[in-house]
Amino acid sequence: MNMIELKNVSRVYTAGDHTLRALDRVSLELEKGKFIVVLGQSGAGKSTLLNMIGGLDSPTEGEIVVDGKDISKLGRDGLAAYRAETVGFVFQSYNLIPTLTVKENVALVKEIVKDPLDAEKILDEVGLLDHLNNFPSELSGGEQQRVSIARALAKNPKILLCDEPTGALDSETGVTVLKLLLNMAREHGKTIIIVTHNQNIAKMADVVIRVKNGKIKSYETQDHPLTADEVEW
Amino acid sequence: MLFRKLLRTALRYKAQFISMIIMIGLGLGVFVGFNMEWVSIEKNIDYAFKETGFADFRLVNESGFSEEDAKSVASIPGVEDTTRFLAVNTVVKGGTDVITLTVSENINVSGFLTTSGEGYDGESSDKIWLSDQYAERNGISVGDQLSLSYRDVTLETKVAGLVKSGEYLICLPDDSLLMPDFDSYGFAYVSPAAFKKAAGYEFYTQINVISDLTKEEFSEKANGALGRTTLVVSKDDTVSYSEAMGESEEGKTMGSVLPVLFIAIAVLTMVTTMHRITANEKTQIGTLKSLGFTDRRILVHYSSYALFIGVVGTVLGAGIGYGLAYYIMNPNGAMGTYLDMPQWKLYMPSFAYIVIVGVIAFLTFIGFLSVKKMLKGSAADALRPYSPKAMRKLRIENTRLWNKFGFGTRWNLRDVLRHPSRSLMTLFGVVGCTVLLVGGLGMRDTMDDFVGVFYDKAINYEYRLNISKDADNADAIAAAEKYEGDWSAQSSVEIGDEAVLLEIYSVKHDKVRFIDEKMNVVPLSDDGAFICRRIANENGLKAGDAAVFSPYGTDKKYEVRVAGVTSSLSKSIVLSDALAEKLGIEYDVTSVYTDKAGVPTDGVVSSVQSKASIIGSFDAFMEIMNVMVFLLIAAAVILGLIVLYNLGVMSYVERYREMATLKVIGFNDRSIGRLLVSQNLWLSVIGTLIGMPLGWAVLEYLITALGSEYELRVYIGPLTYIISALLTLGVSVVVSKIISAKNKKIDMVSALKTEE
Helix, strand or coil, X not given: CEEEEEEEEXXXXXXXXXXXXXXXXXXXXXXXXXXXXXXXXXXXXXXXXXXHHHCCCCCCEEEEEECCEECCCCCHHHHHHHHHHCEEEEECCCCCCCCCCHHHHHHHHHXXXXXXXXXXXXXXXXXXXXXXXXXXXXXXXXXXXXXXXXXXXXXXXXXXXXXXCCCCCCHHHHHHHHHHHHHHHHHHCCXXXXXXXXXXXXXXXXXXXXXXXXEEEEEEECCCCCCCCCCCC | CHHHHHHXXXXXXXXHHHHHHHHHHHHHHHHHHHHHHHHHHHHHHHHHHHHHCCCCEEEECCCCCCHHHHHHHHCCCCEEEEEEEEEEEEEECXXXXXXXXXXXXXXXXXXXXXXXXXXXXXXXXXXXXXXXXXXXXXXXCCCCEEEEEECCEEEEEEEEEEEXXXXXXXXXXXXXXXXXXXXXXXXXXXXXXXXXXXXXXXXXXXXXXXXXXXXHHHHHHXXXXXXXXXXXXXXXXXXXXXXXXXXXXXXXXXXXXXXXXHHHHHHHHHHHHXXXXXXXXXXXXXXXXXXXXXXXXXXXXXXXXXXXXXXXXXXXXXXXXXXXXXXXXXXXXXXXXXXXXXXXXCCCCHHHHHHHHHHHHHHHHHHHHHHHHHHCCCHHHHHCCCCCCCCCCCXXXXXXXXXXXXXXXXXXXXXXXXXXXXXXXXXXXXHHHHHHHHHHXXXXXXXXXXXXXXXXXXXXXXXXXXXXXXXXXXXXXXXXXXXXXXXXXXXXXEECCEEEEEEEEECCCCCECXXXXXXXXXXXCCCCEEEEHHHHHHHCCCXXXXXXXXXXXXXXXEEEEEEEXXXXXXXXXXXXXXXXXXXXXXXXXXXXXXXXXXXXXXXXXXEEEEHHHHHHHHHHHHHHHXXXXXXXXXXXXXXXXXXXXXXXXXXXXXXXXXXXXXXXXXXXXHHHXXXXXXXXXXXXXXXXXXXXXXXXXXXXXXXXXXXXXXXXXXXXXXXXXXXXXXXXXXHHHHXXXXXXXXXXXXXXXXXXXXXX
């Protein structure tokens, strides 16, 4: 079953006389519960693709259907609700609220989601039960990224969108984070999309998409992806 | 190149730059404005007094001074010049207008300045020099005929010139009026010859003297020269001098209290803003440093931001100050209705230049310190972006209450405590705004209350009949009975070392009432005197004490028990007629108070004054008050808007990333807006709560500082508190709404891309 469908999606940015086609008539179908890696160089359009799927931005043309619902026509509030209910984001720079503790950063989603998961339980899952009352600035990068994943998961989203989630981490910590994400797809049936430069992460993916100049250059499925431990980092 | 960078940076931080400039402009504007006002009052008054020979002392004797008396006084060492002087109230024929007719034997003393028409002519027997203000209001021009009656004397005169006089700088017919009313009251000068021709005799009740002697020295010498004790009124005791100085004092107080508030807020905001700007520019500072710019160049460059703000702000301030001073100090402005001066030049006090330079230097220094902090360490250190203080647990978090707070409350509370200077500035701005509002509106309440009590409670008559000096007491009392009125006798007495009024009242018809310190009506008693608050304070007297006073020109001393302390317009001791008789005090009835309309003037009643004309002068007074209150409200609102907007934008910029995160997670614009608004609202509510009592305290301080003129009691109505709170919170809500509307523009993608 398709979780995400993109039909002829384009995103054009204009600044004065210049126009930039960040996405050019992209069509894609992505299945539920898959671990998907999007590869491409800087400026290829991979982040734009992620932002379109995540409802951070709207396409200039085309249609994006997520879980059977066309999100390309949603207004500001509709997109906010979509982001709240359907997707979770993980960024390279964590983006935690510095004035809230670890537990509060995760419990924050209670304000917008009707049935969030228990913050402590998720933090236990990501191995941060000992840091519930710490502020983000008191944690290491890997720990902060795990809080950010926990926050994304607390909403119990169907899709987890990760933009260079290990970009700011050393390889050992990166592996921990990737294991966690992979586990989410395998054990909890979440659709995980990771945008990255790192070719190695692609070895773990069910689907690898390569983007170039705003277009899909290749789409390949891997029947036997490696586990994080099997990949040579 | 760096200058171009300065201009572009100014454009980038335009909200901060503009608000800093306006804050400094406002602070200095208020400072320059009020200080220019009082300095200009003093210089222009000085000019008026010098040009018209305003007297330093007035010897007063109701039975008149002879030529010999004048010569004796003139020969006192230390006396520069003298004149025999007469001022009597006359009635304009065919109307009720009163003109104080003035005769000065030597026009160089207590004379006038001609503004149009011909100059003084001591020989003429039919010329009159009339107050130009009165002439203008009543459509009288040079060459017109003017007929005045005084007792049974009628003066037929021709207006030779229109004039102004230092003696009538504040042209009030008596103490019960607060403001001049040139529609119905004015002054005029005639030559001694003209007066003698009309009256058939010469008569002078005063010798006016120009001298540098002190009052004590002059009194002693004058009493010696004349061979008797004579009432000496120094210029400090005249309305023109003391009230004009009162205005100057008022300007001085306003010019020192208000600007401190504004400039303090401006400087504190500058500290916060400059710190933020340099913090935001830290990587650029690092870039310049790694490019090879010396620390000195960078310091100069960034300090020049503050210098730029300081210079533009102070120039704006000087402009605002000049405008404010002109608004108050011009012949048609607020002060023009009060002071009748020949010259209205504006003077910038020299200390203002020093303050302006000082403010610019101080602001630049603040800029310097902010950059210095960012320059610390190596170029690599400087290149690293500024990181705010790490979050630590608050004490309150260990309490049970904390767990009850929602996410928004926790977020805001921690944010407030994480950025204490920003929050404190917001609080300052709100407190300042409330203080100005409570102070301004409270001032109006206080004056309203004061005037209301006097004009509604104390003055229970419709007309005051001024009794002719020739009429005897029996006639005057008969007139009082005929018109069912009360009467009073006023004279000067000495208490301590000071001349005050002795007022003897016969109150049978409840036309005159007395007001105690708590603004309640108290009945006049026959076994004690009322003294006014000023006399009580200056002489350390209270109810039950004995007050000793002596009438001028006599050696007699009277001792009377103080029955109570009253609030009074005039500095006076009040006795009942029965008590006066018991003490054996001699008096002449001077006024009758009645409700009867249409009382004709005759040998007994010299003129009639209506309560309406008194109320009219009160209205003019309240107009000035309203102008002040309006200025204060405008200043408060501008202050509130600017401080809150500046800090709101700062808070918005600093939390941009956090808000972008919330937006990504799925918070909608409204709920993010609510978070922002609620922080501002809390601070505003706290600020308003602090500002209200503080506003009362500031007003109390101002009233005490200015209090010598009137016996005021601070009264602030509940409506003032409500309006002040609503206005302050309104300003806060408006600013918050403007800022939270920016939420919609948050670009989630680019906000979250940037490195922390």
